[in-house]
Amino acid sequence: MSDVTRMTASEIAALVARGEVSAVEVTQAHLDRIAAVDDRVHAFLHVDAERALAAARAVDERRAAGEELGPLAGVPVAVKDVFTTKGVPTTCASKILEGWRPPYDATIVERLHAAGTVMIGKTNMDEFAMGSSTEYSAYGPTRNPWDLTRIPGGSGGGSAAALAAYEAPLAIGSDTGGSIRQPGAVTGTVGAKPTYGGTSRYGLVAFSSSLDTPGPCARTVLDAALLHAAIGGHDPRDSTSIPQPVPDVVGAARAGASGDLSGVRLGLVAEFSGEGAEPGVMAAFRDAVDTLTKLGAEVVEVSCPHFEYALPAYYLIAPSECSSNLARFDGVRYGLRVGDDGSRSLEEVMSLTRDAGFGPEVKRRIMIGTYALSSGYYDAYYGQAQKVRTLITRDFTAAFEKVDVLVSPTTPFVAFPFGSRTADPYQMYLADLFTIPTNLYGGPGISVPCGLSEGLPVGLQIMAPTMADDRMYRVAAALESAVGTLTPPEL
C-alpha cells in the first residue's frame, strides 16, 4: 500500500469504500504524519486522536454492515478552530477562549460527521480570523511547508499548511477577506470561498457577519468540490443562508478536468493590472491566462472602477461588525476571566479580561470598528463604506454581463518571511487586495495553484457570480489538468 497521506480525498474514499483500506488505518496514518511533522509546521491547535479513531471505527462498522458510504466517508478533515465543535476545545486562536468547550457543533461540523468524514483536529489561524499570516495566533504561528521560515498565509494558515504538509487531505476554512484563498495560494493548495449564504455560518464564531463564509480547502479541485458539496446548502438556523441547492460543483470540476474551456469568457480586471504585485506573481498569472486561452477560453478585459476602494471599505465594515461581534467576550459567561479577586468592579474585570485576552490585531480592529460606528462618524465611515460596497457589487454585476468569470492573481505576493509585514498593518492588509472585492460582493472565488515564483507557489483566483460556484470549479479544474498540482519539498 502506498502512503495514503499522499492521496487525494477521492482516492482515499474509493479505497475505503472498496475495503482496500480501513478508515481507521487512514486516520492512524494521518495521526502519525501529524506526530512526525507538526512540531515543525504547527498547523494544529488541537488533535484528538481518540475521538478521530472512534469516528473512523464508526465508518468502518457502517461499511461492514453493508451501508452505502458517501463520497468522502473515511476521509480525515482538519477544521479551522473558528468552528464550534461539541466538547472539543474551540479557541479561535485566542487566549480569551482558552479552555472553552462548546456545547454544540457548527452546522458545517454536523455535515462533516453526516458525510462520514473524520475530524482529525482543529487548525491554527490568526486570532479570530484577523490576519494574513497566522502570526496573530495567540498560540504561535504556523509555518509554511514550502519554507518553514515563511508564513502559510492567513487567517486559515493552519488548514492550508495541514494540506501542504500531508497532515490531512481535506480542511475547512472561513473566508472573510481572503482567509481561505490567500493561504491556498501561498501553500500551493486549493481553497474556495463559496457564495455568501451558500454555506452555513451557524457555529462559525463571527468576525464579520456580512462577509464570513465557510469553505473547503483541499489539494485538488475535485476534492474541494466534493467537500463543498458535503458542507453546502440551506440551513434554517442561519437566516442569511440561501434556500437553494448547492450548484453542481462536483459535476463542474469533473467537466473542467477534461481541459476544454471553449465558450468560456474570462474577464481580466483592468484595475488589477499588477500594481502592487510582485513581478514573479504577475508572470505566473499571465502564463496561467495563456494556458486557459489555449484550453479554449476567450479573454476579455473588463473595468471594475470601484475595486480600488474595496480595501478601505473592507477595513471599515469588517472592524465595525467585529467590534460588536467580539463584545460578548467579557469573562462573564465563558473563557478567560482576569482580575476577579473581589476587589474590582465588574467593568474593571471585563476590561482586564479583554486587555489580557485579545491580541494586538484584534484590539486594533475593535478600536477601528468602535470608532467607525460612533455617533457623528457613522455616516462618514460605516455608511460610506456600505455605499462603496454597493458600487463594487454593481461593478461585478456589470462585468458578469460580459464575461463568465473574472480572473486575477489570488494575492500580490508569494509567502513572505515571518515578521516582514507585522510592523505596518497596511502591508499585511495588502495581502487581500485581490480577494476582498469578492467578499464585499458576496460571490464565490477560488484559488488554484498556477505555478511558482522564486520557488514558491502562486495562486490563480477565479471569481464567479453569486450562486454560480460551479463556473469557477470548471475553470479551476481545467487549469489544474493543464499545469498539475504542486508538490512541496520534503519536510
Add this chain to the structure above:
Amino acid sequence: MSTTVLPSYDEVVARYAPVIGLETHVELGTRTKMFCGCPTDFGGEPNTRVCPVCLGLPGSLPVANKAAVEATIRIGLALNCTIATWCRFARKNYFYPDMPKNFQISQYDEPLCTDGWLDVEVDGETVRIGIERVHLEEDTGKTLHVGGATGRIHGATESLVDYNRAGIPLVEIVTKPIVGTGAKAPLVARAYVTELRDVIRSLGVSDVRMEEGSLRCDVNTSLAPVGSAEWGTRTETKNVNSLRSVERAVRSEILRQAAVLDGGGRVVQETRHFHEDTGETTAGRSKETATDYRYFPEPDLVPLAPDPAWVAELKANLPELPRVRRKRLQQEWGLSDHDMQSVINAGAVELIEQTVAAGTTPAAARKWWLGELSRRANETGVELSAVGATPAQVAELQGLVDAGKLTDKLARTVLEGVLAGEGSPTEVMTSRGLEVVSDTGALTAAVDEAIAANPDIADKVRAGKIAAAGALVGAVMKSTRGQADAKAVRALILSRLGVEG
C-alpha cells in the same frame, strides 16, 4: 434647619405646563423566544430555558420568530400605525452582563410600525395620543445582586444572572410627546396605559401583566412655564409597575420638578426610580453623558419585508377593539355615559358581558357586579375579576331568583356561600337549605298549623278583619324560617279561611 414646602398640585399646574411621553415594553406571549426555540413561560429554575442562541454563545445565530413579527404588526395596526414594507433589525451595543452578547437586537431608524394614534377617554373627553413608533426587540436576562442590604448593586457582594428571560420578544411602543393636557397629565398617562393594555389584551398577543413585568412602562415628564414655547428638561421614570403608579409617578415628578424650578434650580436629565411605598421618585443613572449605542443594521438577520397583502389580511382580521366594543356594549345595555363609566371604572365590562352571555339581563348582571361584588372586592382589596365569583355563577344565581327559588335577600346569602367557596349557587342553596318553600302541601300544612295555633286571630279574619291576617303570615314565615314567599302565604291563609283577599 430649613424645610421646603411643596406647593399644591393645583397651584403648580396653573403655572407650569407638563409634557409627558410614555415608552411601554410588552413581552409577547409567543410560544418560543424571539430568535431561538426556547420556551417563554414565566418562572422556571434560573438558566434552564436557554440554548446557545439566547445565551449568545460564540458561533450562534438568531432567526427571527415570525409569530412575534405578526404580533407586532397587529399591535401597530390596532394603534393605527403605518407598517413598514421593508425594515431591519439593528444592534444596540452596550456592555451589561444581563445581555449575553453585549448588544441587544432591536430596531433603530427602521421600526416595523410608525406614526399612529390611540384615543383614550379622560373625564368624558377623548384625548388622542400620538404613537411615534412600535418596534420589536429581544428582552435581556435578569441580574440578581446578593449580599447587599437593598438587593441593588450597591453593597452587593455577588451578582447572579438568570438568562431565562433573555431573548423573549419585546415590543416597544413609544408615544409622541403628549402636550396640552395640563392638570390632567397624570390621568391621561394612566388612561393611555390602561387603554394600551386593553388593546393588546384584546389582540391576544400578551398577557400584559404589569406585576409580572410583561407590561413595563417608563414615563417621561418635563415642565415648562405656561405659555413658554420651549419644553423643559425631561426625566425618565422607571420602575412604574401598576396603573396607579403611572398616575402617581407623573404627579410626583410634576411636583418635584416644580419645586426645583421654583427654587431657581434646573432639572437634570436623568433616569429616576419610582417607589411604590412613598409615591416619590429618586435619582438613578444620569443621562447627561448619553451612552453611544453605536447602532448599526444587524448583519445576522435578513431584512423584514412584510407582504402588503398579508398586512391587509391581518388588518381585516383585527378583533373589535376595546373602545369600539365598549360603545357597542353601552348601547346594548342601554346605559348612560355616566353609568358606563362606572362599569369601566369598576373593571366590570368583561364580567358583565360574560354574565349576560350566560343568560342574565344586563341590568341584573350590572346590579350584582357593581353592587354586592364590588363592595366585597373593595373590602378585601382585590380586583373585581378576582373577587371569587365567576360570571357563570352570577348568572346561575340570578336564574334562581328569576325562577322564584330565591328571594333577593336569600340570594345575597347564597352569594356569601359561593364567595366562601362552598360551591355553586345551587349547591349552596341546597346545602344551606335556603330554597324558597313553594311546595303548596308543605306550605298549606304550615298555614293550617298557624290557624290552629291562633284561633282568635283566625276568627277575626273570618269576620272580615283582613288586616289581622298579618299576624298569621308572620307565624308562617317564622315556622318556615323565612323561606316562604310572604305574598303567597297571605293568599293561602285567606283562601284557607274562606275570605276574599
